[in-house]
Amino acid sequence: MIKNVIFDLGRALINFDPEAYLEELRLDKETRKIYLDDIFKGHEWLDLDRGIITEEQAIKKIVAKGRLKEGAVRKILDARISFFTELSLNIPLVKKIKDNGYKLYILSNFPKIPFEAIFKKYEFFRNFDGGVVSYEEGVNVIKPDSKIYDILLSRYNLLPQETIFIDDTLVNIEKAEEYGITGIHLPDHTELRKKLIEKGLI
Structure with a gap:
C-alpha cells in the first residue's frame, strides 16, 4: 500500500x-x-x-x-x-495528493541560494512533510548517489514498498527502484496528471 x-x-x-x-x-x-x-x-x-x-x-x-x-x-x-518558476500545470496536483492522505517529501539536487528563494516564494512547499535537498547534506550527497536516498528513507522512517518517487531523470528513478521504491519517470512534466491517475494517487 x-x-x-x-x-x-x-x-x-x-x-x-x-x-x-x-x-x-x-x-x-x-x-x-x-x-x-x-x-x-x-x-x-x-x-x-x-x-x-x-x-x-x-x-x-x-x-x-x-x-x-x-x-x-x-x-x-x-x-x-x-x-526557477512554478510549473503551474502540476502545482494543484500536489495538494490533491496531500488531500488524499499521502505524505509528501522532496528529494532534489539544488543549490542553496535559489532553493531558499523559491522555498520562501512558493506556497505549494507547505504541503510537504519533509525532504532532502542536496546542498544541505554535504559532500557527494547528490542524486543518484545512494547516500541521499539512505538519508531520506532513514530520516523519515519511510518503507520503500510504501513509497513512490517522481523524477525527470531516468538514472535517479533506477536508483530508487533498486531500493524497492516505485518510480515514475517524468521526462515530460505535462504527463504528471496522467501518471498519478495511473497509480491511483489522484
Whole structure:
C-alpha cells in the first residue's frame, strides 16, 4: 500500500530550462553555448548542488576558465531565481495528493541560494512533510548517489514498498527502484496528471 510520494523539483514542479532562459536574453548561438558549458554544465554547478563550494568560489572558478567575465557570470547566477518558476500545470496536483492522505517529501539536487528563494516564494512547499535537498547534506550527497536516498528513507522512517518517487531523470528513478521504491519517470512534466491517475494517487 502506497503511503508516501517523493517529488523531485526541477522539471517536475519547478521549471528549469537554462537554454530557454539564455534565448530570452537574445544571445547568439555561440555565446549561449559558452554560458551553458561553463556555467550550467560545468562541475561548479554540481558542486553548488553538493554544497561544497560557495557562490563566490563558483564564480572565481568559472571566470578562471577564461571565456566569461566576472560581471556576466554574476548576472546569470543572480538571475537564476527568475527562471526557477512554478510549473503551474502540476502545482494543484500536489495538494490533491496531500488531500488524499499521502505524505509528501522532496528529494532534489539544488543549490542553496535559489532553493531558499523559491522555498520562501512558493506556497505549494507547505504541503510537504519533509525532504532532502542536496546542498544541505554535504559532500557527494547528490542524486543518484545512494547516500541521499539512505538519508531520506532513514530520516523519515519511510518503507520503500510504501513509497513512490517522481523524477525527470531516468538514472535517479533506477536508483530508487533498486531500493524497492516505485518510480515514475517524468521526462515530460505535462504527463504528471496522467501518471498519478495511473497509480491511483489522484
